[in-house]
Amino acid sequence: MDGAVKKYFKLIVDNEGMESGSHADKEGVKDELQRWPLFGLSVGSFLQVINMEQQTCLLEVYRSADQQGHFSIVEGVLCKAICGDREGEDAAMEMISWENVRLNIKQILNTSGIERNIEKNLMLLLMESSRRRDEAEENNQIQESKVETEDTEEEELLVRDVERAQLDACLKILTKDMGDSLISGSIICIQSAKVLASYNIKPEAAALFNSITDYFRNAFAGGALGGGLGDHYVLDLKEKQTLVVLILGEYQWAIVFNNAKCSLGLFRNIIMPKVVKTFNEMNL
Amino acid sequence: MNIQKLNLCMDILRKDLGDGFVASCIITTEDGQVLISTDQANIASATILNDATTFISNAMKTYPTELGQYYYIDVAGNMAVLVIPFGNYQWTITINKKLVKLGLLLNVVLPAIINAFEDAAVS
Structure with a gap:
C-alpha cells in the first residue's frame, strides 16, 4: 500500500515508552500488561471507532502471552491482520471474537510497506464474527442441555x-x-x-x-x-x-x-x- | 331355552340380592342380542362386556390357564359388575357393592343362578 499518511492518530492513549517490544518480555507479565494500556472496550468497538474517525494506525491486541496480534488500519480501512500463525480475515475474526483483551495503538508513519490481506469491509467482518459467536453459544447451550439431560x-x-x-x-x-x-x-x-x-x-x-x-x-x-x-x-x-x-x-x-x-x-x-x-x- | 325359567333366573337374582341388585341382562355371545334384561340402560354395558369377554378369552390363549366361571369388575363409585360367560350366552349382573357382600354373591347367588340358567337352557 502506498501513499503518505493523511490523518494521524488522535485517540488518547498512554503508550509512551512502549515502543520497545522486547522490554515487556524482560519485565514479565506486569510489564506486558503495561504495554497494552487500553482495556474495557471490545476489539470490534475499537475498530468501529477507528473506522469512523478514519484513522491510520496499528492496533495491537493482547489476550494472553500466546494470544496476541495486530490490525493495520489505513484511513479507517482495515487492511491487514496478523494473529500468531494466522493472517488476513481469519486472523481478524479470531481477534474480534476475543473478550477481555488489552489494546495498544501505534502510529503508522508510512503505509507503503503494508501488504493488504483483508478485502472484506469491517462491517461484514463484524457481522460474520457475531454470527459465529451466536452459533458457538448455541452449540454450547445444546451441549449443556445434553449434559443436563x-x-x-x-x-x-x-x-x-x-x-x-x-x-x-x-x-x-x-x-x-x-x-x-x-x-x-x-x-x-x-x-x-x-x-x-x-x-x-x-x-x-x-x-x-x-x-x-x-x-x-x-x-x-x-x-x-x-x-x-x-x-x-x-x-x-x-x-x-x-x-x-x-x-x-x-x-x-x-x-x-x-x-x-x-x-x-x-x-x-x-x-x-x-x-x-x-x-x-x-x-x- | 325355556323363557319362563329364564325369567325365574332373574327373579332368583332379585330376591337374593335385595336392595343391592341394580340391573341384569342375558345376551347371546355370537350376535350380542338381548334374551332378557331388567333395565334398558343395562343393555349397552352388557354388549360392551360381551366384547370384553371375547378379548379376555383370546388374550388368555397365550396363558397356561383359561378364563373360568366368572369375572368381577370393581367400578368407581358404588357399583360393581359380575360377568358370567355360559358359552353361547353371557349373563351380566350390576350390583351396589356397598349393599351386596361379595362372599354372598360368589358363594351363594352365583351357584344358584348358574344351576337355574342351565336348567332353563336345557328345557
Whole structure:
C-alpha cells in the first residue's frame, strides 16, 4: 500500500515508552500488561471507532502471552491482520471474537510497506464474527442441555432402581404371607407396561394382564359401564386359580393364586389390605 | 331355552340380592342380542362386556390357564359388575357393592343362578 499518511492518530492513549517490544518480555507479565494500556472496550468497538474517525494506525491486541496480534488500519480501512500463525480475515475474526483483551495503538508513519490481506469491509467482518459467536453459544447451550439431560436420566435410573428394590420387597412380603397358594405375582407400571417386579411369571404374561386392564379402562371410560374402572378386578380361572388385579395409582399388581388353598375372601380381607398398606407406605 | 325359567333366573337374582341388585341382562355371545334384561340402560354395558369377554378369552390363549366361571369388575363409585360367560350366552349382573357382600354373591347367588340358567337352557 502506498501513499503518505493523511490523518494521524488522535485517540488518547498512554503508550509512551512502549515502543520497545522486547522490554515487556524482560519485565514479565506486569510489564506486558503495561504495554497494552487500553482495556474495557471490545476489539470490534475499537475498530468501529477507528473506522469512523478514519484513522491510520496499528492496533495491537493482547489476550494472553500466546494470544496476541495486530490490525493495520489505513484511513479507517482495515487492511491487514496478523494473529500468531494466522493472517488476513481469519486472523481478524479470531481477534474480534476475543473478550477481555488489552489494546495498544501505534502510529503508522508510512503505509507503503503494508501488504493488504483483508478485502472484506469491517462491517461484514463484524457481522460474520457475531454470527459465529451466536452459533458457538448455541452449540454450547445444546451441549449443556445434553449434559443436563444425561444427568436427569441418571437420576431417574437411580430412582427407578430404588423403586424396584422396594417393589421386590413388597412381593417378598406377599410370598411370605401367601405361602404355596401364591402362583405368581407381578407389579407393572401401567403407562409404560414395564414389569418392575415379578414372582414366578413371564414378562409376556404380566404384559397380558396389563392389556386386559387397558381394555377395561377404555371400555369403562366411555361411560356406558358407570364411573370408570375401580381399583381392582377379579378373574376366575380354570384349574382352581384366581387372578386379582389391583390398580394402585400408576402401578398394577397382578396376583394369581390357588383358590383351593387361599379363598378369595381371605385374599380380599386379609392379604389385599396388607398389600395396599405396604404399597402406600412406600410413597412411590 | 325355556323363557319362563329364564325369567325365574332373574327373579332368583332379585330376591337374593335385595336392595343391592341394580340391573341384569342375558345376551347371546355370537350376535350380542338381548334374551332378557331388567333395565334398558343395562343393555349397552352388557354388549360392551360381551366384547370384553371375547378379548379376555383370546388374550388368555397365550396363558397356561383359561378364563373360568366368572369375572368381577370393581367400578368407581358404588357399583360393581359380575360377568358370567355360559358359552353361547353371557349373563351380566350390576350390583351396589356397598349393599351386596361379595362372599354372598360368589358363594351363594352365583351357584344358584348358574344351576337355574342351565336348567332353563336345557328345557
